[in-house]
């Protein structure tokens with residue numbers, strides 16, 4: 001296998017994996033009972049290699065793609081995307097022989113809009129559950145803006161507030177590099193964040209009227225939540241769940257739908273981490 005190092009994931013990442021796994025299970029259960037629905041697909045746009053190492057137990061654990069593959073009844077199709085060639089190759093090897101799985105190696109911002117979303121048409125009674133779980137602010141608003149009006153795509157989004165704090169929402173906005181500003185504009189969809197994510201402190205003394213400070217994490221998440229509804233057109237966007245002091249997970253919900261039998265994937269993985277690259281035999285494949 002091409003992968004030489006696995007991500008070590010902490011408590012919050014394991015909790016996130018568990019939430020998405022349970023939601024995907026509930027989603028499939030509901031949609032499989034809706035006779036109108038012809039296909040419902042699972043999309044993991046920042047998929048990773050399919051396996052991580054738990055910081056708590058030091059054991060291998062399934063990543064979000066493998067968790068989705070274990071959902072029963074299964075989704076009609078699975079689309080996994082990763083920019084990293086080794087991770088995509090690893091995922092391809094893990095899922096080899098499963099005709100319901102397509103693994104893409106490339107930028108999900110392009111692949112989602114050009115290949116994966118278009119067949120998930122509401123009017124064809126197709127539906128999709130899509131996980132957007134990047135490390136940083138490398139999601140293009142165009143992806144969100146494409147999915148919203150489709151009304152067939154339900155999204156879990158991990159909003160990386162930490163990246164905003166570290167690189168963009170500085171105390172002195174004039175010091176932020178043009179490249180970082182451009183990155184934030186691509187993520188937000190325009191530059192309106194500049195007004196939405198800064199505010200004037202109360203009781204400013206004369207001479208300090210231009211002073212601004214960034215809003216709280218909760219206010220950042222709420223501003224993005226508002227955009228998901230008001231600009232992207234998602235019908236229902238529940239309040240986000242904070243995952244860490246500086247990381248928030250936002251869910252934007254929409255619709256539901258059916259599936260059938262498949263091969264089984266491991267629900268837990270055991271093996272020694274020190275032993276080097278993960279051996280696929282441990283998966284029982």
Ligand SMILES: C[S@@+](CC[C@H](N)C(=O)[O-])C[C@H]1O[C@@H](n2cnc3c(N)ncnc32)[C@H](O)[C@@H]1O
Nearest residue numbers: 046047048063064082083084107108133134135
């Ligand atoms: C946080 S990890 C995903 C973990 C996975 N969701 C899980 O829980 O098992 C983020 C992944 O996104 C990938 N990535 C980063 N930018 C990307 C892009 N533009 N398109 C597709 N994948 C990307 C990285 O290589 C990395 O594997």
